[in-house]
Amino acid sequence: MTEATLCFPLRGTDGVTPEEVLLIEKRRGLGEGWYNGPGGKLEAEETPRECAIRETREEVGLEVDPAALEKAAELTFRLDGDVHTVCHVYRADRFEGEPVTTPEARPEWFSVEEIPYDQMWDDDRLWLPGVLSGRTVVGEFAFEGGPPLDEADFVDHDLGWDVPITDGSTTRSRG
Numbered sequence: 001m002t003e004a005t006l007c008f009p010l011r012g013t014d015g016v017t018p019e020e021v022l023l024i025e026k027r028r029g030l031g032e033g034w035y036n037g038p039g040g041k042l043e044a045e046e047t048p049r050e051c052a053i054r055e056t057r058e059e060v061g062l063e064v065d066p067a068a069l070e071k072a073a074e075l076t077f078r079l080d081g082d083v084h085t086v087c088h089v090y091r092a093d094r095f096e097g098e099p100v101t102t103p104e105a106r107p108e109w110f111s112v113e114e115i116p117y118d119q120m121w122d123d124d125r126l127w128l129p130g131v132l133s134g135r136t137v138v139g140e141f142a143f144e145g146g147p148p149l150d151e152a153d154f155v156d157h158d159l160g161w162d163v164p165i166t167d168g169s170t171t172r173s174r175g
């Protein structure tokens with residue numbers, strides 16, 4: 001089982017709903033060619049928050065203000081019945097720098113009204129709109145026919161909205 005993060009940098013935030021979100025076009029690895037938030041797997045001894053900040057720095061060169069990193073979702077992706085990935089999802093409305101293209105990712109700002117869901121993971125359209133509007137969600141998503149996960153069929157889901165979510169690793173003692 002993998003533990004991973006996603007981080008959605010936001011701008012134009014007036015209260016709750018932002019005007020724009022920074023997505024990446026993934027240039028290699030799982031989900032290559034699709035848009036997603038910056039993110040990736042936890043490294044040894046790393047907390048999910050540390051991972052979200054590091055991955056955003058490595059993938060697009062933005063330095064996220066840790067005080068502005070807000071956990072929005074905890075998503076479990078199952079592949080053929082087994083837990084494949086637990087993903088911690090964050091919003092971030094304060095950061096420094098300008099996004100740059102790296103070997104892993106090409107960043108692009110999108111209006112929250114014009115997110116390219118047809119070029120994203122099939123599950124994203126179910127939870128990302130709520131996350132961008134400031135809600136919290138715990139979700140479980142079932143894929144069948146893998147591996148790899150990004151070639152499997154998305155077959156089922158279960159979502160719990162506006163629930164308290166803990167911030168820390170689900171599988172490690174630290175964090």
Ligand SMILES: Nc1ncnc2c1[nH]c(=O)n2[C@H]1C[C@H](O)[C@@H](COP(=O)(O)OP(=O)(O)OP(=O)(O)O)O1
Nearest residue numbers: 004005006028029030039040041077085087121123
């Ligand atoms: N179903 C679904 N929807 C939305 N987002 C995701 C999924 N499954 C996923 O794995 N993800 C997310 C979780 C991670 O942020 C990325 C996967 O990226 P990463 O772990 O970096 O994968 P690789 O590029 O293969 O691995 P590295 O070698 O770069 O660590 O997608």
